Amino acid sequence: MYARSARSARMPTVFGYCTIPTRFLESRARGAALRRAMGDYGECAAAWAYLEQQRRLRPSTAEHFGVKVEPGAFVFPIFSAGGEVVMEKRRQLRYKSFSYRRLTEERVELRDTLPFGLHCVPKDASEVAVTEGEFDAMSVFQETGIPAVSLSSASQTLSQTFEQCFRRFNIVYLWLDHDAAGMKAKQKLLELLGYFRCKVVQHDLFGCKDANDALQKGMDLKVILGSAQWPTHPTQITYADLHKDVESTFPKLKPK
Numbered sequence: 137m138y139a140r141s142a143r144s145a146r147m148p149t150v151f152g153y154c155t156i157p158t159r160f161l162e163s164r165a166r167g168a169a170l171r172r173a174m175g176d177y178g179e180c181a182a183a184w185a186y187l188e189q190q191r192r193l194r195p196s197t198a199e200h201f202g203v204k205v206e207p208g209a210f211v212f213p214i215f216s217a218g219g220e221v222v223m224e225k226r227r228q229l230r231y232k233s234f235s236y237r238r239l240t241e242e243r244v245e246l247r248d249t250l251p252f253g254l255h256c257v258p259k260d261a262s263e264v265a266v267t268e269g270e271f272d273a274m275s276v277f278q279e280t281g282i283p284a285v286s287l288s289s290a291s292q293t294l295s296q297t298f299e300q301c302f303r304r305f306n307i308v309y310l311w312l313d314h315d316a317a318g319m320k321a322k323q324k325l326l327e328l329l330g331y332f333r334c335k336v337v338q339h340d341l342f343g344c345k346d347a348n349d350a351l352q353k354g355m356d357l358k359v360i361l362g363s364a365q366w367p368t369h370p371t372q373i374t375y376a377d378l379h380k381d382v383e384s385t386f387p388k389l390k391p392k
Contacts, residue, residue: 179207183206183209191271191275193278200277208229211224211227215255217248223236225252225270251286251298253284254301258283265277265280266310269348272347273286274348275347280358306333309334310326314345336366336367338360338364
């Protein structure tokens with residue numbers, strides 16, 4: 137702490153107190169503030185460059201989903217069932233780490249929030265794509281025009297709020313990562329939303345990990361989405377199964 141007059145201030149040093157002109161302190165503070173602002177601007181510019189050059193996503197797509205940029209991070213809005221932004225998900229640019237920030241005094245559980253992107257799906261939409269990551273949902277919408285949402289957390293797929301969000305859609309495209317976590321999420325969604333409503337995207341046949349990976353590799357996401365197939369229910373009996381049973385039961389009827 138230091139004593140300050142209109143034109144000067146006394147500051148402690150290792151040699152005792154010294155008097156420094158106030159205008160010098162003010163100019164120094166302005167310089168520090170300017171450097172911080174320039175640093176923040178540089179980090180925000182780097183984030184936008186990363187989004188466009190590496191992720192191949194346009195700023196207009198980020199604006200559509202309500203995605204913002206902070207110094208060194210992307211900020212994704214999280215909505216409550218009532219349509220209010222109650223949380224923000226912050227993704228670091230340099231390191232793939234996430235953090236959540238509550239925006240309301242009322243405690244809201246993540247499992248009770250809406251999937252990312254659902255807030256900008258038209259009310260008359262009859263189909264939607266479900267991805268694991270935010271960038272994947274943004275990629276699907278940007279390249280195909282199909283509304284897309286992403287899962288905020290694994291617990292979200294088990295909530296009643298989540299299931300209610302998809303009752304109005306006739307077709308739900310499941311575009312999930314081709315790994316253990318993605319396969320597990322796919323099975324949960326099939327059981328929750330119904331085999332009759334879901335089509336599974338066969339993106340692994342195209343050599344891509346997820347939707348944004350396909351976009352980065354220059355693939356046609358419309359073609360990949362068109363590869364979606366209706367899943368076979370575990371208890372469903374196909375013609376091939378029935379034919380095999382008949383042959384084993386009546387071997388004499390098997391054509392020679």
